[in-house]
Amino acid sequence: MKEIDFKHKMAAHCETGTVTSLLNHKGLDITEPMVFGLSSGIFFGYFESSNFPFPTFIVRNKPGSIRTNISKRLGVKFYTKKFRSDKEGEVTLNELILKDIPTAVQVDFYYMDYMPDYQRVHINVHFVNIIGMNDSSYLISDSYFPKKSELKKTTMQKARFAGGYMEPKGFLFYPEYIPEEIDFEKAIIKAIKKNAFYMLKLPVPFVGIKGMRKFARKVTDWPNIARDVDHLSHEIMRINILLEDQGTGGAGFRYLYATFLQQAADIVKDDGLKDMSKRMMEIGDNWRNISYFAAKIGKNRDLGPERLKELSEMINARADEEYKFFNDLNKLVK
């Protein structure tokens, strides 16, 4: 097995973890929360569309934005490529590995067969780093798994060229260039302002704080669009999964953002950001309360109007908190 000298690390989230490990390998000393914060990763969006079988929400910026925003903020240049031909995708990846370039690939998570069966679901936006290979297998650094793992090349091909929503099309990337000098202070301020803009001012009625309020309003209608009580229970319990169980760093990425603010405070030398970090941790705890509440009422089929109203009020309270939080944060960095 040809193996590139690469430090494997677990991470809270696959995209931030993959980008962080690649930047570290290329010589940039940066943490996962800093990558998340610099990419203005915190977000909220409530979606009802034909793309989704049931209304859903997201708690971070869209897949791929971590890399593109880091690139804008820090001046890092990434080589990226998608493929029409799976053969070409395989040849390109193999050439990069032979050149000792650890490379991130987008995959359908289901095919990562080193993961426990109960965790494997079809989701086309998982990211792993390829750090070695032999004739039949790749060596993988997956930030969701405690150690480096091998995966058959044929399986990796299926994972990279899986069909369906957000299909990977063999997408791969690696950092080609990192500026010698980076003004982290400036990048942090810009990233925070941008994130406050996303949460407070994007003129779209279903994103940011407005998205949370829409979620709070709409969740009480869910019984009218669910097929039956089992379906409703499943969708309510998914709130917990979306907040806690899909590489969110805990409490819908709020803990990860709090850690970013704490680290940012030392760089920009502003203790105000430490206070904001504490507030964001508390906001995270409150999202976790929602997560627990949803899981509990879903499991117990305790889904009457009073319970859903209670859930709605909890979500609205988070919207109030985050509205105040991002306004205060925005004023602090001006």
Add this chain to the structure above:
Amino acid sequence: MQDIQTAELKTEIKELILDTLKINNIKPEDIDDSVPLFSNDNILGLDSIDGIELIMAVQKKFNVRIGDQNLSRSVLESIDTIAEFVIKEKEN
């Protein structure tokens, strides 16, 4: 001395679990320190929702934060691992 403190902490964790999850028919001494909490071999018979409740209770009681799901899984592996985590966090 340290062993005594660790043993006391483990008893405290067991009491916290029983109290939080309102389990009345099991005593702290019945719970094995090393048997995985969520396995069928464990007397507690916990599920994933108990897991979330447990995370919140451990956070509150010991003033620590268990962030992401990967960390949650490793910390909540057993009584031993919860105790190790709490001790490590207190030292930092």
